[in-house]
Amino acid sequence: MTAEAPAPHVWLVPTPVGNLGDITLRAVEVLRGADAVACEDTRRTGALLTHLGVSKPLVRLDAHTMYRAPAVLEEHPRLAYVTDAGTPGISDPGAELVRAAITAGIPVEVLPGPTAFVPALVLSGLPNARFTFEGFLPRSGRERRERLAAVAARAETTVLYESPHRLTDTLNDLAEVCGPTRQASVTRELSKRFEETARGTLEGLASHFAGEVRGEIVVVVAGRPAGEAAPGEEVPDHTALARGWAAEGRSARDIRELLIARGLRKNDAYALALRVTQGA
The missing domain is CATH 3.40.1010.10 (Tetrapyrrole methylase, N-terminal domain)
Structure with missing residues (x-):
C-alpha cells in the first residue's frame, strides 16, 4: 500500500x-x-x-x-x-x-516574521495608531503627482519604500507638496551594522541625504497637522466662525467642539471659545 x-x-x-x-x-x-x-x-x-x-x-x-x-x-x-x-x-x-x-x-x-516598514514606523517616533502604507511611489507622471498630493492631504502618518538613488528626489518632492517643515524620518539598513534613522523636517532630511545613499530605505511622513488645510482646500477662519457662534448664543463648550471638528487643535479651540464667549 x-x-x-x-x-x-x-x-x-x-x-x-x-x-x-x-x-x-x-x-x-x-x-x-x-x-x-x-x-x-x-x-x-x-x-x-x-x-x-x-x-x-x-x-x-x-x-x-x-x-x-x-x-x-x-x-x-x-x-x-x-x-x-x-x-x-x-x-x-x-x-x-x-x-x-x-x-x-x-x-x-x-508566516509571521521580518518586515521593514513596521520597525521604521516605530523608530520614527511619529503617531502610529493609524497609518497608511504607500509602498513605492510611481517614478513619474500624473500618478506620482496624485499619490504625493494624497500623502500631503492625509491626516495620518504615511509609510513609503524608496530606492537609495531616488531618495533625495522623493524627499524634495514631499517637501514641496507637504511643506518643508512637515516632520518625517528616514530609516535605512535596518538590523544591519550601519543602521540609521534620521528624524526631522522634510527639507532637513533632503539636505541630510543629498549625497550618496546606500541600503534599503523606509520613509515615514507625519500626517497633515490639525488645522492645516489639505492641498486645494480653503483654510477656515476659525476666529470668524467662533464669533459667529458666540453671537448666536452658543456656549463655550459647544464652540470648542465645533472648532475641533473643523480641524483646530483642542487647546487652541478651548482658548478661542473662551475668548469669544467672554468678550475678549
Whole structure:
C-alpha cells in the first residue's frame, strides 16, 4: 500500500531584512519541508539556504517570470516562496503567487516574521495608531503627482519604500507638496551594522541625504497637522466662525467642539471659545 502524497500547499516565508539571526525556527522548518523554494533571486536565496543548512530546488519567480506560477505550482505542489528580504506579498510579486494559488484551490499560509516598514514606523517616533502604507511611489507622471498630493492631504502618518538613488528626489518632492517643515524620518539598513534613522523636517532630511545613499530605505511622513488645510482646500477662519457662534448664543463648550471638528487643535479651540464667549 502506497502512502498518499502530501496535499498541495503554498507558504510565504519571511526572510531577514538584514541580520540573518532574525530568521524564525518555523521559517526554517517550512523551508526544509517544502518540495521547492521559489524566489526572486536564486543566488541570494541560495546563499541564505546554504547558511541555514537547507538544500532544496530553487525556482525563480520574480516580476518578470511570475506568469509561470501555475506551472510551478503544478510541478512543486508544496511550495515555499521567499523574496529578497522581508515578508513576501508586500510591494513584491508574492501577491501574484497568492492569487494564482487561490485560483488553483491551493491553501496559502503566510508566516509571521521580518518586515521593514513596521520597525521604521516605530523608530520614527511619529503617531502610529493609524497609518497608511504607500509602498513605492510611481517614478513619474500624473500618478506620482496624485499619490504625493494624497500623502500631503492625509491626516495620518504615511509609510513609503524608496530606492537609495531616488531618495533625495522623493524627499524634495514631499517637501514641496507637504511643506518643508512637515516632520518625517528616514530609516535605512535596518538590523544591519550601519543602521540609521534620521528624524526631522522634510527639507532637513533632503539636505541630510543629498549625497550618496546606500541600503534599503523606509520613509515615514507625519500626517497633515490639525488645522492645516489639505492641498486645494480653503483654510477656515476659525476666529470668524467662533464669533459667529458666540453671537448666536452658543456656549463655550459647544464652540470648542465645533472648532475641533473643523480641524483646530483642542487647546487652541478651548482658548478661542473662551475668548469669544467672554468678550475678549
